[in-house]
Amino acid sequence: MQRTRFGDMACSIARTLDVIGEPWSPLILRDVYVGITRFDALQQDLGISRKVLAERLKWLVEKGVLARQQYSSRPPRHEYTLTTKGEELCDLLLVMVRWGDRWTAGEAGPPALHRHHACGEFSHVELHCSVCGQPMHATDIDVVPGPGAAAG
Amino acid sequence: MQRTRFGDMACSIARTLDVIGEPWSPLILRDVYVGITRFDALQQDLGISRKVLAERLKWLVEKGVLARQQYSSRPPRHEYTLTTKGEELCDLLLVMVRWGDRWTAGEAGPPALHRHHACGEFSHVELHCSVCGQPMHATDIDVVPGPGAAAG
DNA sequence: CAATTGAGTTGCCTCAAGGAACTCACTCGG
């Protein structure tokens, strides 16, 4: 965890980073997304320190991205699942995968493939405009201050 | 910088995080994207420590996301600009903005708006399938091992 | 020649990350 907190900045990027910007958090999200939901399983899959894992899980639950649920009462056992807020964060992971596949995969090719339910094909995500439906990239837009911009 | 490096993992998310996963890096990228390209300007805008800023810039240049260019020879002055690789990373920022706007903006509304050049409207990004063009979210896909998956 | 600006670098200090061991509650096999 960095000392400077991003949560108070008037920037949606900074505020998103406040939630999942710390090391390991996106990988925890990925694991929960693919079905690794128990503490020990996460710890072994990631090779993360148990202490840091406990901290991150607590944080992500507090932020409403994950939910901690008891799936057995005797013995008490828990698992972590995605909330709606968390599922929508996974979109971010898809975009990371796309960039990582393009720029870091190298000769061996992408480590994972995505099959889209709607068409059944292996594909990747593309960004489109919510209004006109055309492709939309960082170079295709102007950024202007919005209502929540800091005064001054 | 976390001690555990993500760059060697067989996962495009981890490898993307290796490039921009460290604290501040996405915000540096955002600033360069919106035209804050000089060292001191970045330092003042972000409130980041000069030491960490120097480290991050060096890392991002090494990774080919930013380019360090001289825009004046006498006196020698430099600025940082986005490479193609860096511009494509900005797509990630757009998705962060979208999530942050939805889940963290609150009453005040989003701090920034995006106007799409193609249609001239204020809009946000949506994820679509590269094959069928239909919406594509984390809940709409199956993840299966690809050619670059680690053996074992 | 002094002050200013851009772009870093150096040094010190604190707190977070890594690692390993320990706890606690419960279950299962003999």
Next chain:
DNA sequence: CCGAGTGAGTTCCTTGAGGCAACTCAATTG
């Protein structure tokens, strides 16, 4: 009933990254 096993953390110690401030160096402006 006893010991081993499992899930889910917690505690302790060491190292190193992040914050802060001061310093450097080169060139420019007054």
